[in-house]
Amino acid sequence: MNVDYGHRPQQWSHGFCNCGGSFCTCCITWCIPCITFGQNAEIVDEGRNSCLSHCIVYGLLWTIHCQWIYSCMYRQRLREKFGLPEEPCGDCCVHFFCGPFALCQEHAELKSRGFNPSKGWTGPPTAAPQVPPSMIK
Template identity: 60%
Template structure:
């Protein structure tokens, strides 16, 4: 197996992220869940609001799944996650809410607070180097 399949997802696709609040948010406002996930994956370069608006506009013509599929690929690549249960585009086309919840849960399991976007990223404590031992 290659490096891209060396790790497992923190939750299954149909677990709905293990959070009722995330599941409800994603069912009624999937653009918000997507925007939060995408802001974190873009490391704050693009805001949640921007992603949310693009996602919503694409959803009016039923192409939002293509946009979110790209970000699933980014998430998988960043954390060496397997492309399962099938390719990213099929996952988003067939089960968009489940895919978004799973991705949200994955980011949370890695220490991100998606409700705060990139500002909610896990903070790495500064390393103190002492010249005197």
């Protein structure tokens, strides 16, 4: 993907601390974060790897407290794909200190762009993605 550095990056569609606006996703993410991560990563990967395979790797890394390294790589890929800023701080820092918040925000971002992470990769969204209110002038 080509990045145009002359333009200001887009903004995230949901704030970092509001759990993506979905109570259900928030609960799943806080209790079993590998599920939300697997769903997000399958979409970011465009279906090259399944939700289950991402979930297993995340879970294995979680047992040695290194899952944040894996998830920060996918946050970076998601940001690059959609031209999003690195906020509120670096990707690895966000996942190390606030992993569930980051996963919820990423899940919400994918949904706002027309994807349904809970259904897995089905190809690019067919409907026009929703534009966050902060981007409407």
